[in-house]
Amino acid sequence: MTTVKSLEDLKKLREAALEKRAVKTASGQAQVTVAMGTCGIAAGARETMKAILDTIETENLSGIVVSQTGCIGLCEKEPIVQVVIGEQPKVIYGKVNPEVARRIMKEHVTGGKPVEEYIVTA
Amino acid sequence: MKAVRSMVLVSNDPESLARGAQEVYRSFKEEVQSYGLENEISLTMAGEVGRKDIAPMVIVYPEAVVYGPVSREDVHTIVEEHLYKGRVASNLQAPARELTGRIAWLSARKGTLPAEKRIVLERAGLIDPDDIHDYIAHDGYTALGKALTEMTPASVIAEIENSGLRGRGGAGFPTGSKWKFVSKTVSDKKYVICNADESEPGTFKDRLILEGDPHTIVEAMVIAGYAVGADEGYIYVRGEYHLAQRRLAEAIRQARGMGFLGKNIFGSNFNFDIHVHSGAGAYICGEETALIESIEGKRGEPRSRPPYPTTHGLWGKPTAVNNVETLANITAILRHGAGWYRQLGTINSPGTKVYTILGNVNVTGLIEVPMGITLREVIAIYAKGMKDNATFKLAQTGGSSGSIIPASLQDTPMDFDSFGRAGVSLGSGALLVCDENTCVVDLARVLLNFFRVESCGKCNPCRIGNQRAYEILGNIAEGTGTMKDLDDLQKISGFLYQLSNCGLGQTAGTPIRDVLAHFRAEVEAHVRLKVCPTGVCPMSGKRTPVL
Numbered sequence: 263m264t265t266v267k268s269l270e271d272l273k274k275l276r277e278a279a280l281e282k283r284a285v286k287t288a289s290g291q292a293q294v295t296v297a298m299g300t301c302g303i304a305a306g307a308r309e310t311m312k313a314i315l316d317t318i319e320t321e322n323l324s325g326i327v328v329s330q331t332g333c334i335g336l337c338e339k340e341p342i343v344q345v346v347i348g349e350q351p352k353v354i355y356g357k358v359n360p361e362v363a364r365r366i367m368k369e370h371v372t373g374g375k376p377v378e379e380y381i382v383t384a
Numbered sequence: 385m386k387a388v389r390s391m392v393l394v395s396n397d398p399e400s401l402a403r404g405a406q407e408v409y410r411s412f413k414e415e416v417q418s419y420g421l422e423n424e425i426s427l428t429m430a431g432e433v434g435r436k437d438i439a440p441m442v443i444v445y446p447e448a449v450v451y452g453p454v455s456r457e458d459v460h461t462i463v464e465e466h467l468y469k470g471r472v473a474s475n476l477q478a479p480a481r482e483l484t485g486r487i488a489w490l491s492a493r494k495g496t497l498p499a500e501k502r503i504v505l506e507r508a509g510l511i512d513p514d515d516i517h518d519y520i521a522h523d524g525y526t527a528l529g530k531a532l533t534e535m536t537p538a539s540v541i542a543e544i545e546n547s548g549l550r551g552r553g554g555a556g557f558p559t560g561s562k563w564k565f566v567s568k569t570v571s572d573k574k575y576v577i578c579n580a581d582e583s584e585p586g587t588f589k590d591r592l593i594l595e596g597d598p599h600t601i602v603e604a605m606v607i608a609g610y611a612v613g614a615d616e617g618y619i620y621v622r623g624e625y626h627l628a629q630r631r632l633a634e635a636i637r638q639a640r641g642m643g644f645l646g647k648n649i650f651g652s653n654f655n656f657d658i659h660v661h662s663g664a665g666a667y668i669c670g671e672e673t674a675l676i677e678s679i680e681g682k683r684g685e686p687r688s689r690p691p692y693p694t695t696h697g698l699w700g701k702p703t704a705v706n707n708v709e710t711l712a713n714i715t716a717i718l719r720h721g722a723g724w725y726r727q728l729g730t731i732n733s734p735g736t737k738v739y740t741i742l743g744n745v746n747v748t749g750l751i752e753v754p755m756g757i758t759l760r761e762v763i764a765i766y767a768k769g770m771k772d773n774a775t776f777k778l779a780q781t782g783g784s785s786g787s788i789i790p791a792s793l794q795d796t797p798m799d800f801d802s803f804g805r806a807g808v809s810l811g812s813g814a815l816l817v818c819d820e821n822t823c824v825v826d827l828a829r830v831l832l833n834f835f836r837v838e839s840c841g842k843c844n845p846c847r848i849g850n851q852r853a854y855e856i857l858g859n860i861a862e863g864t865g866t867m868k869d870l871d872d873l874q875k876i877s878g879f880l881y882q883l884s885n886c887g888l889g890q891t892a893g894t895p896i897r898d899v900l901a902h903f904r905a906e907v908e909a910h911v912r913l914k915v916c917p918t919g920v921c922p923m924s925g926k927r928t929p930v931l
Contacts, residue, residue, distance in 0.1 A: 266644065
């Protein structure tokens with residue numbers, strides 16, 4: 263890893279990270295983020311994550327970035343999965359069990375059509 | 385979650401629903417969309433907002449204007465005039481004489497928006513906590529870079545002091561002053577400690593911050609170290625928080641790798657490193673001196689104060705102990721400035737507060753809102769009202785050591801000073817909301833059981849007082865309490881507060897005091913009439929002798 267020795271170094275790192283993200287967005291890449299705080303894990307986020315990874319493997323999908331994040335404050339709706347495809351606005355899903363996760367992967371991530379009944383609105 | 389400029393609440397108590405609140409809400413949604421305002425305006429159904437005679441009622445923030453009674457036909461005018469053109473539709477406003485009593489609190493909220501505002505939780509749920517690059521992409525470590533390369537330790541402290549940030553662990557001590565005390569103490573070695581013991585029942589804000597955004601704590605601790613002149617830091621994490629510990633350890637490893645921890649950080653001659661120390665499951669170790677003892681490898685018992693940790697802390701050296709949420713505010717303050725921070729919240733308690741909402745409400749979870757929001761607003765807006773349309777009876781703020789707040793105080797702004805004046809404490813941010821089916825004797829008994837078990841036993845008032853109070857409450861719950869028991873309870877509560885060595889004992893008497901102050905009639909019903917009004921207590925007629 264590079265060592266940061268000045269604000270200039272940090273700025274470069276930040277720009278590199280932002281650029282990486284911009285490239286992802288521009289290429290229409292799908293980002294699937296699973297909330298993996300204690301509340302999420304307790305509600306079954308690990309199984310959800312596994313189902314998502316399984317789907318990617320068995321369906322041989324590409325161009326999908328799967329990542330984890332912390333709790334977003336809606337513990338009631340866990341497990342929560344956030345999907346961003348390219349430049350489209352973020353879609354937040356709640357109560358995503360493995361079955362719903364597979365549906366989201368099939369209908370939204372590959373099919374482009376959000377699974378309306380599990381969308382969480384603020 | 386998103387920033388909005390206006391907030392519209394439509395009442396949905398049974399009376400309002402009967403008079404067409406649902407239709408009003410739907411028309412609002414349509415009208416707001418037809419004007420293209422859906423991204424600027426938040427629309428919510430809120431229960432328990434006010435009076436029946438002007439139902440259904442519509443409140444528009446931040447002007448805190450009350451319209452009512454509102455029919456479907458009025459919605460168009462309100463949206464066009466008020467939300468689109470920015471003029472209050474005065475002909476539809478509720479008559480001034482109706483704005484008394486239960487909704488009088490609204491006038492005090494003029495100019496404020498009870499919308500969520502995320503500073504502490506800015507990145508939680510957005511970034512990958514295990515990826516330092518993701519943190520850096522979200523302005524991570526810029527505050528540290530700024531502090532180390534452009535500011536002196538004194539100017540960092542001055543900035544925090546000017547921001548008015550107060551400790552979020554419960555006591556509300558000004559953070560800038562604390563740092564100043566430590567920095568002014570002359571010593572060859574100083575420490576910074578992050579108190580992440582968070583053992584208050586019902587509080588989980590620190591866990592969320594640590595799990596979702598661990599780097600912000602690492603960064604803030606290095607800044608604190610620079611400001612006070614310390615080169616070593618400890619994060620004391622509650623033993624049960626395995627995931628938080630793992631994520632912190634990973635964050636520290638990555639920060640070391642990139643030179644944000646270690647020697648000559650940002651090319652300066654400042655060195656700092658952090659250790660993660662796991663607690664072992666004792667509530668008392670959240671008390672800062674017991675926490676220090678625990679890090680030193682001793683039994684977790686509080687020390688006598690003074691001297692305070694700011695002069696004699698870890699291994700006798702000056703130590704700054706800060707709560708997780710307090711530290712999570714630091715980087716934002718340095719990035720945006722003290723002036724920006726002061727715009728949020730109230731004059732004496734600037735900034736935001738994270739609350740964990742639980743109990744008999746429709747939606748439980750976590751929110752971060754500016755200081756000064758009222759309990760009624762939290763319940764109506766964020767908790768979406770009481771479950772099963774029950775009546776709000778009381779709320780307990782800040783976990784077991786917090787206060788019991790009766791319905792009559794639910795319009796008190798939630799900030800350190802207003803709560804202090806009302807004789808209640810804000811605590812750590814847990815909001816346990818209870819409905820009419822909660823028995824206050826039972827509640828107090830559960831709390832005292834907790835304190836009785838968690839008391840470290842070092843001082844007599846706490847060790848014995850909690851046990852006796854628990855036994856007395858047990859007898860009251862069995863229907864064998866006497867009026868003398870009530871006097872004894874009152875006395876024990878006073879002794880606990882006056883004579884205990886540390887915060888645990890001092891706050892253990894609060895539930896008894898609050899219950900006797902606000903719900904005496906209900907307690908007396910248990911004693912005089914041998915009846916538990918809510919039917920919760922067993923009332924078996926057994927009496928256990930109290931020594």
